Amino acid sequence: MSTPILQTKSLCRSFGAVTAARDLDVTINPGEIVGVIGSNGAGKTTFINMVTGYLPPSSGQILFEGRSILGKPPRAIIRMGMARSFQVAQLFPELTVLENMLIALVAAEGPRPSFFLPMASAKRMRQAKELLAEFGVERFGDSVVSAVPQGARKLIDIAMALISTPRMLLLDEPTSGVSVEEKFGLMDTVMRAVRHHGVTVLFVEHDMEIVERYVSRVLAFYSGEIISDGTPAQVFADEKVRELVIGHGHGTEKKRNMA
Amino acid sequence: MIHIDRSMVGLAAATLILAAAGGFVPDWLAFILTLALAKALVVQGVVLQMRAGLVSFGQGLFFCVGGYAVGMGGHFFGINDAPVLLLAGALAAVALAAVLGLLMTRYRDIFFAMLSLALSMILFGVLVKSSELGSTDGFNVHPATFFGLSFKTEAYKTALYLLTVLLAGGGALVLHLVHHSGLGRMWEAIRENEIRVEYLGLSPRWLLYANYLLAAAFAALGGGLTALATGHIDPEMSFWTTSGEFVFIALLGGTSHVAAPMVAAVLFAFVRTYAIEFTPHTWQMILGFVLLGIIVFLPKGLWSLVRSEKRAKA
Numbered sequence: 001m002s003t004p005i006l007q008t009k010s011l012c013r014s015f016g017a018v019t020a021a022r023d024l025d026v027t028i029n030p031g032e033i034v035g036v037i038g039s040n041g042a043g044k045t046t047f048i049n050m051v052t053g054y055l056p057p058s059s060g061q062i063l064f065e066g067r068s069i070l071g072k073p074p075r076a077i078i079r080m081g082m083a084r085s086f087q088v089a090q091l092f093p094e095l096t097v098l099e100n101m102l103i104a105l106v107a108a109e110g111p112r113p114s115f116f117l118p119m120a121s122a123k124r125m126r127q128a129k130e131l132l133a134e135f136g137v138e139r140f141g142d143s144v145v146s147a148v149p150q151g152a153r154k155l156i157d158i159a160m161a162l163i164s165t166p167r168m169l170l171l172d173e174p175t176s177g178v179s180v181e182e183k184f185g186l187m188d189t190v191m192r193a194v195r196h197h198g199v200t201v202l203f204v205e206h207d208m209e210i211v212e213r214y215v216s217r218v219l220a221f222y223s224g225e226i227i228s229d230g231t232p233a234q235v236f237a238d239e240k241v242r243e244l245v246i247g248h249g250h251g252t253e254k255k256r257n258m259a
Numbered sequence: 260m261i262h263i264d265r266s267m268v269g270l271a272a273a274t275l276i277l278a279a280a281g282g283f284v285p286d287w288l289a290f291i292l293t294l295a296l297a298k299a300l301v302v303q304g305v306v307l308q309m310r311a312g313l314v315s316f317g318q319g320l321f322f323c324v325g326g327y328a329v330g331m332g333g334h335f336f337g338i339n340d341a342p343v344l345l346l347a348g349a350l351a352a353v354a355l356a357a358v359l360g361l362l363m364t365r366y367r368d369i370f371f372a373m374l375s376l377a378l379s380m381i382l383f384g385v386l387v388k389s390s391e392l393g394s395t396d397g398f399n400v401h402p403a404t405f406f407g408l409s410f411k412t413e414a415y416k417t418a419l420y421l422l423t424v425l426l427a428g429g430g431a432l433v434l435h436l437v438h439h440s441g442l443g444r445m446w447e448a449i450r451e452n453e454i455r456v457e458y459l460g461l462s463p464r465w466l467l468y469a470n471y472l473l474a475a476a477f478a479a480l481g482g483g484l485t486a487l488a489t490g491h492i493d494p495e496m497s498f499w500t501t502s503g504e505f506v507f508i509a510l511l512g513g514t515s516h517v518a519a520p521m522v523a524a525v526l527f528a529f530v531r532t533y534a535i536e537f538t539p540h541t542w543q544m545i546l547g548f549v550l551l552g553i554i555v556f557l558p559k560g561l562w563s564l565v566r567s568e569k570r571a572k573a
Contacts, residue, residue, distance in 0.1 A: 052458070078460035090458065092451035103448045106441035107459035113441030115469075118262055120439075164460055 003066045005030045005168050005200050006051065006082075011060035013046055013224075020046040021057065022224040030167070033191075034202045035211040035232070038221030038245055044204040045087065047221070048170050052084045053077045065167070079111070083166035087173045087204075089157035093146040097137065097156055100145060101128035104160040134196075135159045136189055151182040158190055162197055169194060171203035175210055183207065187214055208246055212236070220245050266435055270518060274428025281420045286413070289420045291528050293488045296427035298508065299524035301481035303434055304474030305509045306520055310438070311470050312450030313367065317375030318505050320382050321352040321475040323497035325482025327392070328352075330492040333401035341403035341422060345483040352479030353472050360471040364464045367453075379497045386494035397493025400486045423484050430477060431517040437473070438517065446470055478505075507546070511553055513560020523561055 004027045011024040020043045028034055036044045049055035051062055053074040062069050069077050092100050105124045106113050113119075132138040135155045140148045145156070154174055161169060174190060175183040191214055194201050205211050211218060211232060218235040220228040222245060228238040235241055277296075281289060301322050308315050328348030332338040338347065359378060366374055387395050402409075405418045437443045445466055448456050453463045486492045495501060504527075512523030530549055534542035557563050 073462075074457050075460045075462055078458060084458060090452055090455040092448050092455065094451055095447065099444070103444055104459055106445065107456070107461050109441075111461055113445050113461075113466075115440050115442040116261065116433075116436045117441065118436075118439050119441045119444040160455075160459070 002030060004028060004063070005032075005065055006202070007061075007063040007066075008047075008051070009061040009063075011047075011050060011062065012058045013043075013050060013055065014058050019224045021050065024060070024224075024226060026219065026226070028168075028200060028202060030200050031198075032200055032202075032217055033194075033215045035215035035218045036202060036204045036221060037206070037208070037211055037218060037235075037241075041223075042221035042245070043224040044221050045172055046224075048084065048172050048202075048204060052082060052170060075111070078164060078166075081167040082170070083161040083164055083168070084170040085154070085157045085161050085172060085174065087176055089150075089153040091145045091153060091157060091160070094144060096142055096144055097132065097148060097152075098125075098128055098141040100156060100160060101131055101163070104163040108164045131159050131163065132156075134193055151178045151186055154178060154186060155189060158193070162193060162199070165197065166199060168200045168202070171201065173204050173206065175205065175207055183210060184213075208236070261436065266516065266518070267432060270428060270432050270435065273518070274424060274432075277424045277428070278421055281417050281424065286416060289416060290488065291532060292525065293416075293420045293423045294485060295524040295528035296423045296521065297481045297484035297488060298505070298528070299427050299481070299521040300430055300484070301478045301505050302508045302512070302520035302524055303430060303517065304477035304481075305505045306512075306514045306517075307434065307437075307446075307470055307474045307477070309509060309514045310443075310450065311446035311467055313467070313470075314372050314506065315375040315474070316372045316499060316502050316506060317377070317379035318474065318478045319497045319499065319502035320375070320379035321356065321478035322482035322485070322501065322505075323379070323382055323386070323492075323494070324348065324352045324355060324475075325479030326486035326492040326496050327386075327482075328479065329403075329483040329486040330398060330400045331392075333403065334398065339401060339403050340407060341405050341419070341487055344403060344487075345426075345480055348479040348483040349476045352475040352482075356472045356475035360468045363471055364467045376499050376502065379502055380499060383494050383497040383499075386497065393493065395494060397491060397495075400490050400492060402490070403487055419484070419487055423488070426480060426484065427521060430480070431521060434477075435517045442466065442469065507550060509560075510550065511561060513557075513562040515559065515566060516562050519560055519562035526561070 006028040008024050008026045011021055013021040024047065038044045046055065050057045053069065053072055064080055064082060069080065092103065102119050102124050105127055106119055129138060129141065132141055137152045137155050140152055145153065158171065175186060178186055187210055215232060218230065218232050219226050220235050220241045227244065228235045228241045301318055305315055305318050325348035328351045329344040332344045332347055338344055363371060363374060386392055392398065402415060405422065410418050445456065445461065449463045449466060456463045482496060508520060508523045508527050511527060512519030531542065531546060534545040538545060553560065
């Protein structure tokens, strides 16, 4: 059996009296596309923040490809082969989209960028343009990020995360702030890219239609605990999940009943 | 591959023209230009930090270290060659910055600004209390040789002017490369979004540490040249108003091009010289109005005039 790409053991995190993560035992295998669902405050983002080194857990273990990443700063975890995108796209707002990509390319080449060789080399320019084309945002290349629509910013954020050729990608609400018309197009683009790069994906999402359509496995969080873990069909059929996370009148159930 | 662009050609040409002018310009002008270009070197360091999102109100610390290294080298160690003294000053500043940078790179925004100011004022206090170093009066700097060659008064001033022009021009060329390099653009990225830089796998702190060291070296070179030009050093070099002047010039020129600090430093020198000449009791007010005008009408500094001109043509 292959080593899990990500494994957490008894992972806990408290903020004063509030427990955001309680004994989380999660195992993600290479190649899986896992969705994390849960209401606000369920502990989803806390989980991603702990796994990517942004937040230290109160106790427990985190293993990436069998190696402990506990206590490591985010940059070290990124260098090990993990990457993440953010709920609010974390870009360089006053630089152009192309410059954002070039910076990510420079960073991917090593922790000590050259102090005299130009950033905008012909090779990097070509790579950056290819990546923008892969994500369908090449038309924004010369635009300053702050002038680019929200959906495109999300795609650029994810494209930058993929530049380091990670083996695992964590996406925090990739469709939040994106219009209903855009969300499936955005997710299709993202999923095509992650499959092309052979990346294991774990993503937090509130939109159950997105989860149902794109993931092979769902983790349902409630009050810092995982209350259900299985295929989308299994998790959405779970009475506890319907009661505490998605509600009985959720669209996926309605659609299923109608079908 | 290093790509030679128009800015580099322009900088090299301006350096050569300024150097050639050394043979013709009157003494008073050569002196003003020497001091202005020495100051421009310090301002290059301030701009370097501004591009990374940091504002130092304490660059006088390294300016003073460079000045005192030159003065003390001649006074206490018998070193009299200008390039060696300047190099010693830059190394001393980098060594000090290597220690202080460990602390400074933990701070951002106003905390960085105030801490830098505090450190420069500590040096000021130490120097004021050091009678061996002349206390508040400081001491005179021995005339230096240039690569072993000694010059009489007039030729000495010209040699120093040439050395200053070459260092200011060469320094600007080096920084132009740095600004467009992977490291230089990464400093801008840190200014824009430090978290993202961390999540690209780099350490913002260590990148800023390199920035701090480089800025210190440039400040020390400027301090050393100033000491050689004026023939005197005193603790005022580390006083907060001196550091404030560097920030003033940086704002005057803007941060978008390495030529901006040089143009701004020369303009500042002339405005100040003539303001003192014509209104000796209110010259600070005139400088204040100049800064006010720049901030209101040219928030990105004088160089934004050149940039907007280019944009208009394009």
